[in-house]
Amino acid sequence: MAEPDAEAAPLPNAAGAAGLLPLFAWLSPAFPVGAYAYSHALEWAVEAGDVRDEASLAAWLDDLMQLGFARSDAILLAHALRAAEANDAARLLEINALAVALAPSAELRLETCQQGRSFLSAVRAAWPAPRLEALAGALTGEVAYPVAVGLAAGGHRMPLVATLEAFLLAVAQNLVSAAVRLAPIGQTAGTRVVASLAPRALALAQEVPLLSFDDLGSATFRADLGSFRHETQYTRLFRS
Template sequence: MPITGMAEAPAHGVAGVGLLPLFAWLSPAFPVGGYAYSHALEWAVEAGDITDEASLADWIKDLLLHGFARSDAILLSLAFQAAQAGDADRLAEVNALAVALAPSAELRLETCQQGLSFLDAVRASWPHDRLETLAGAFTGEVAYPVAVGAAAAVHGLPEEQVVPAFLQALMQALVSAGIRLAPIGQTSGMRVLSALAPAIMALAAEIPGLGEDDLGTSTFRADLGSFRHETQYTRLFRS
């Protein structure tokens, strides 16, 4: 239902609001469906790898430093640079690579469903002519970090703020899933998130200097767990 009494956002974007769009986009309330995915964490709990606060912290930190979070941040940066330059062809290349790097069907669904939902929501709520033009680079699936990077660049958000905020949001989503799955409480989950802050900032500082050759993960058990999750008997999450 349309909201009456509100002026439509200008087609060239919204000026003078600082980082507020970023806070909205990476909020759990933003309609990308992130609550439905655990990035194989549900299987790790089922397998007994995650049983308490310490094991949850170790698992998530590995995903940050050696797993998908690091690669997604690199892909976001590459997409940001392509969108900033207005290079739709380069943006399409980065997106195709991001989609291809998903190690399982569930994890491909995780990134692509969220990416498309994110792009649709931003285009509807924070419209921008350049974003509409660049969206033509996406002929099908859209990886989540690529969508975030492109939207952030078009709206003039600083990359040095977008990358750590994005990493923080990824970690917060995993902690939220862990609270729902493992025998830990909300306070324990917040301790895990707080302890990750220095690692998030250190990794974010490295990202602008990294490129395609730096992509890759070494979280093999998590990747295999995503395959096993597909046939797990009881499941709350889609990945």
């Protein structure tokens, strides 16, 4: 049997020695990015009566996945991951500037940038990597959350589709967690909603690698307007 080639280059998009385990940690609800403090205007949707039970929550989140911010964030993540793999700091800065500019309200800009900076700081502290360190140093201002995830994944050579699957499912889990705390549904119903969104996450993860910046955009106008209305909502548990 031939000896393995110790100098062989890693396979394209191959994860490192830790496999996919870092993704499980990075996109866990327990990862210290402050996701628990944000609802992406879901709190307003509950207040307005748009989300009132399991079925309306599932419909609201499905729209956010296929027509709203989750799809656009996934596209931005994919391009950031590829820029990191190519060690292209200029491209990464361009993607990040676009991601920050696409936030439709002050609250949603805070949501993505606070989580992005916290995510990047936590990954650099616990999972350092030479390419990650070199590129992260170029992001001196606001960092959008999907760009931070893409940078970390690209810096650690995580496979793109698996990263997208994990990211999209984490988006669903975080929003369902907010819905449970807002009390229109219980934990069992929330678990069913997450399970119902999993096929959507899988399909998007296969579609997104083929998409360009021309495919960015959303049609969830009520959710976007709700983020403005949330700023003056009388009682609030969440920052968005």
